[in-house]
Amino acid sequence: MADLTTVFAGIKSPNPFWLASAPPTDKAYNVERAYEAGWGGVVWKTLGEDPAAVNVSSRYSAHYDGNGNVSGFNNIELITDRSLEVNLREIEAVKKSWPEQALIVSLMVPCEEHAWKTIVREVEKTGADGLELNFGCPHGMPERGMGAAVGQVPEYVEQVARWCKMYSTLPVIVKLTPNITDIRFAARAANAGGADAVSLINTINSITSIDLDQMAARPIVDGKSTHGGYCGPAVKPIALNMVAEIARDPETASLPISGIGGISNWRDAAEFISLGCGNVQVCTAAMIHGFRIVKEMKDGLSHWMDSKGYNTIADFQGAAVPNTTDWKYLNINYKVVAEIDQEKCIGCGRCFISCEDTSHQAIAITAQNNGTNKLEIIEEECVGCNLCEITCPVDDCITMVKRDVEKPYLNWTQDPRNPHREAS
Amino acid sequence: MTAASTLVDTDPSPSLDDLFSDIKPALSHRQAVIESARCYYCYDAPCVKACPSDIDIPSFIASIHHEDVNGAAETIYEQNIMGGSCARVCPTEILCEQACVRNKEEECAPVLIGLLQRHATDNAVFPDHPIGRASSTGKKVAVVGAGPAGLSCAHRLAVLGNEVDVFEAQSKAGGLNEYGIAKYKLTNQFAQKEVDFILGVGGITIHYNKALGKEIHLTDLTERYDSVFLGIGLQDTRELGLANESSIGVLNAVDFIKELRQANDIDQLDVPRTSAVVIGAGNTAIDIACQLKRLGTEEVTLVYRRGEADMSATDHEQHIAKEHQVRIKTWARPVEIRADANNHVSAVRFAKTRIDNGKLMDTGEFFEVACEAVYKAVGQSLAYPADETQLPDLGGGKISTMDNFKTTISKVFAGGDCTGVGQDLTVEAVQQGKLAAMAIHNYLTGSEGN
Numbered sequence: 001m002a003d004l005t006t007v008f009a010g011i012k013s014p015n016p017f018w019l020a021s022a023p024p025t026d027k028a029y030n031v032e033r034a035y036e037a038g039w040g041g042v043v044w045k046t047l048g049e050d051p052a053a054v055n056v057s058s059r060y061s062a063h064y065d066g067n068g069n070v071s072g073f074n075n076i077e078l079i080t081d082r083s084l085e086v087n088l089r090e091i092e093a094v095k096k097s098w099p100e101q102a103l104i105v106s107l108m109v110p111c112e113e114h115a116w117k118t119i120v121r122e123v124e125k126t127g128a129d130g131l132e133l134n135f136g137c138p139h140g141m142p143e144r145g146m147g148a149a150v151g152q153v154p155e156y157v158e159q160v161a162r163w164c165k166m167y168s169t170l171p172v173i174v175k176l177t178p179n180i181t182d183i184r185f186a187a188r189a190a191n192a193g194g195a196d197a198v199s200l201i202n203t204i205n206s207i208t209s210i211d212l213d214q215m216a217a218r219p220i221v222d223g224k225s226t227h228g229g230y231c232g233p234a235v236k237p238i239a240l241n242m243v244a245e246i247a248r249d250p251e252t253a254s255l256p257i258s259g260i261g262g263i264s265n266w267r268d269a270a271e272f273i274s275l276g277c278g279n280v281q282v283c284t285a286a287m288i289h290g291f292r293i294v295k296e297m298k299d300g301l302s303h304w305m306d307s308k309g310y311n312t313i314a315d316f317q318g319a320a321v322p323n324t325t326d327w328k329y330l331n332i333n334y335k336v337v338a339e340i341d342q343e344k345c346i347g348c349g350r351c352f353i354s355c356e357d358t359s360h361q362a363i364a365i366t367a368q369n370n371g372t373n374k375l376e377i378i379e380e381e382c383v384g385c386n387l388c389e390i391t392c393p394v395d396d397c398i399t400m401v402k403r404d405v406e407k408p409y410l411n412w413t414q415d416p417r418n419p420h421r422e423a424s
Numbered sequence: 425m426t427a428a429s430t431l432v433d434t435d436p437s438p439s440l441d442d443l444f445s446d447i448k449p450a451l452s453h454r455q456a457v458i459e460s461a462r463c464y465y466c467y468d469a470p471c472v473k474a475c476p477s478d479i480d481i482p483s484f485i486a487s488i489h490h491e492d493v494n495g496a497a498e499t500i501y502e503q504n505i506m507g508g509s510c511a512r513v514c515p516t517e518i519l520c521e522q523a524c525v526r527n528k529e530e531e532c533a534p535v536l537i538g539l540l541q542r543h544a545t546d547n548a549v550f551p552d553h554p555i556g557r558a559s560s561t562g563k564k565v566a567v568v569g570a571g572p573a574g575l576s577c578a579h580r581l582a583v584l585g586n587e588v589d590v591f592e593a594q595s596k597a598g599g600l601n602e603y604g605i606a607k608y609k610l611t612n613q614f615a616q617k618e619v620d621f622i623l624g625v626g627g628i629t630i631h632y633n634k635a636l637g638k639e640i641h642l643t644d645l646t647e648r649y650d651s652v653f654l655g656i657g658l659q660d661t662r663e664l665g666l667a668n669e670s671s672i673g674v675l676n677a678v679d680f681i682k683e684l685r686q687a688n689d690i691d692q693l694d695v696p697r698t699s700a701v702v703i704g705a706g707n708t709a710i711d712i713a714c715q716l717k718r719l720g721t722e723e724v725t726l727v728y729r730r731g732e733a734d735m736s737a738t739d740h741e742q743h744i745a746k747e748h749q750v751r752i753k754t755w756a757r758p759v760e761i762r763a764d765a766n767n768h769v770s771a772v773r774f775a776k777t778r779i780d781n782g783k784l785m786d787t788g789e790f791f792e793v794a795c796e797a798v799y800k801a802v803g804q805s806l807a808y809p810a811d812e813t814q815l816p817d818l819g820g821g822k823i824s825t826m827d828n829f830k831t832t833i834s835k836v837f838a839g840g841d842c843t844g845v846g847q848d849l850t851v852e853a854v855q856q857g858k859l860a861a862m863a864i865h866n867y868l869t870g871s872e873g874n
Binding site: 066067068346347348349350352353365367371372373393394 | 457458461464465466467468469470473474489523525526528529
């Protein structure tokens with residue numbers, strides 16, 4: 001049986017599944033239910049200075065897939081709306097009751113040394129395992145100079161990280177905002193400030209939909225709305241890329257990463273870990289299904305690790321990083337073509353019309369006597385784009401098959417067709 | 425009856441509507457959204473090729489999925505103005521749903537096209553008739569018969585700008601939808617609501633109780649109108665040709681179904697209490713057998729001279745019969761109807777059959793089924809009125825039509841069950857009515873292609 005225990009930035013936890021700082025980790029009641037369900041750690045919902053934030057009514061909205069499932073989730077909730085004192089007291093009590101589980105406290109106070117010094121010292125007294133600096137919240141708080149307003153300025157990120165390391169002995173995780181053009185600058189700043197780790201991504205500025213009757217974006221607050229923070233399965237590709245950018249960057253390659261962004265099952269978690277993450281944080285999936293999902297996540301990850309012969313998380317952590325490269329290093333001489341398994345083909349014609357209208361006219365359609373159609377690849381025209389494989393509704397019916405072109409590895413920097421190629 | 429007794433349902437005789445609730449209930453909004461998401465939006469879709477009325481099925485399902493139910497209904501009505509009744513009575517299991525590519529997947533479950541079509545047509549709300557009329561051609565066409573073929577033809581003619589007079593022998597329009605389809609397939613007066621919807625296009629007048637050969641004559645019509653369409657259906661039922669066939673209790677299934685469809689109260693019907701025999705193997709045989717079970721007949725035995733695989737009723741229909749606990753007895757043919765002293769049927773004697781060298785033979789064994797009533801459902805045929813002088817030529821017992829639905833009489837076109845085209849499905853009659861209307865319109869406006 002695979003060993004799921006992790007030590008992330010010096011913080012031990014029984015498994016790599018943490019709940020992200022968000023509504024599910026707002027108070028002791030929820031956090032204890034999460035631990036009971038089996039979560040390895042919890043990042044307590046962001047604390048701030050008193051007086052506590054005030055929230056509006058109507059806070060969430062969603063983007064749905066064709067089957068009505070939530071693919072993206074949007075919120076306009078602020079940081080904790082309970083007093084600092086109540087939160088600190090609960091954190092202390094919960095940590096005492098659950099010594100084996102990780103408890104990290106998320107923080108957001110104005111960009112002033114005194115404010116950070118005060119709050120990190122308060123938190124340290126609770127016995128919590130670590131700090132997460134919320135430089136990511138994209139809605140509401142930036143209007144007050146906090147959250148993403150800090151995360152978007154690398155100098156601020158570095159400065160605050162340094163203050164926290166200076167006034168606290170706890171591990172410091174900097175949570176990064178994706179609302180930025182190049183995530184590496186913020187990660188480098190956190191690293192330079194002495195942060196023990198980064199976590200990403202926080203939510204993305206979003207409007208999920210418009211109510212066409214009220215002519216207002218959702219969620220609607222008395223006829224008006226504002227942009228929120230987007231998360232859930234739809235943001236996973238963006239998060240994976242940003243994680244990979246940091247993992248590949250020589251300056252931050254050894255900086256621990258806590259992966260966040262649409263993680264809904266064991267496979268998502270394994271993907272983030274393979275791109276270098278030391279653990280993962282989950283929110284939307286738990287908000288849709290409840291804390292119980294961690295059982296299938298742990299079971300699935302463990303069974304998959306067993307099947308691959310991985311004994312620990314570290315055994316495959318970062319395994320996909322070396323295979324994530326720049327376009328210019330891809331092998332120009334590699335060739336795949338589509339192949340249709342005629343036994344599996346149901347004749348829906350989706351591959352044909354997508355290739356015919358929008359790609360390379362590499363599929364032939366032939367009407368059959370029984371009213372169905374036969375689809376066949378025209379290999380000379382196929383560029384191996386994967387579009388037909390993507391549009392095919394049948395598992396493993398269209399596969400991309402490697403063709404041996406008997407040419408050696410050649411990338412764009414070496415290709416004679418590249419006028420700017422490097423001299424060989 | 426005291427007020428207190430109404431608190432408990434002690435009514436021993438349920439209403440006809442209770443007995444004949446919808447056999448395939450409508451989808452809820454949520455079910456329709458989920459089901460429509462299952463459609464793969466096939467290109468050159470096999471379901472469309474399998475639809476006798478050429479409905480663009482992937483398009484209307486996509487419209488449902490995108491919550492444009494009016495758009496979905498318009499797509500259906502463009503090709504099939506009786507999309508509402510076809511959604512209920514079409515044997516989709518041998519048409520669109522049989523062709524659905526999702527049958528070939530591991531789950532082997534087609535998209536429920538019929539129910540989605542019903543969802544669209546039931547829920548669309550149009551401020552005006554969804555299909556507008558072209559400017560007037562000044563032409564007048566007579567349509568004989570207000571069944572699916574005649575109504576479809578009249579509608580398309582009106583859409584194309586012609587004026588249409590429809591002559592109907594019965595007191596209601598709808599044809600078999602009103603008088604012949606099993607009661608549990610078209611509930612809540614759907615046939616009449618659909619007729620009203622079709623007439624909403626304008627330009628169509630229905631004249632009731634006007635039968636060919638009695639109140640109207642083809643020679644008059646061809647004189648008074650620019651063209652005539654015959655959609656007269658099949659009026660006669662085939663006989664078994666046995667002794668005692670006229671004894672009391674031996675009935676034509678279609679006559680009983682018609683009575684049942686028009687009845688308001690169960691007491692108006694003469695329902696056999698203990699036992700009935702149904703002879704035949706088509707959908708009408710299944711319909712009558714199931715309806716008798718619902719009406720309370722204890723034992724209903726359906727007898728067919730060949731095997732289950734040869735029955736013209738689809739597997740789905742046979743399954744419905746079995747669900748109604750109808751006893752299906754194959755490989756037996758009736759040889760004698762037995763009547764009692766009061767000339768009331770008492771039993772049917774059957775000879776067992778088998779196939780020998782491809783020919784149906786008696787095995788030499790016999791058996792008898794005692795019964796209170798016999799319902800004959802061995803097919804219907806065309807019967808021209810005796811005193812009508814000039815009528816189109818027949819071929820194979822039905823009206824001969826050439827390309828473009830022309831009969832042997834100039835200006836006279838025909839379509840639906842009365843012609844020899846197709847398998848006499850409602851949806852085919854609708855399609856033939858539509859195509860005949862287009863042929864008539866081309867003929868009248870001189871745009872007929874040669």
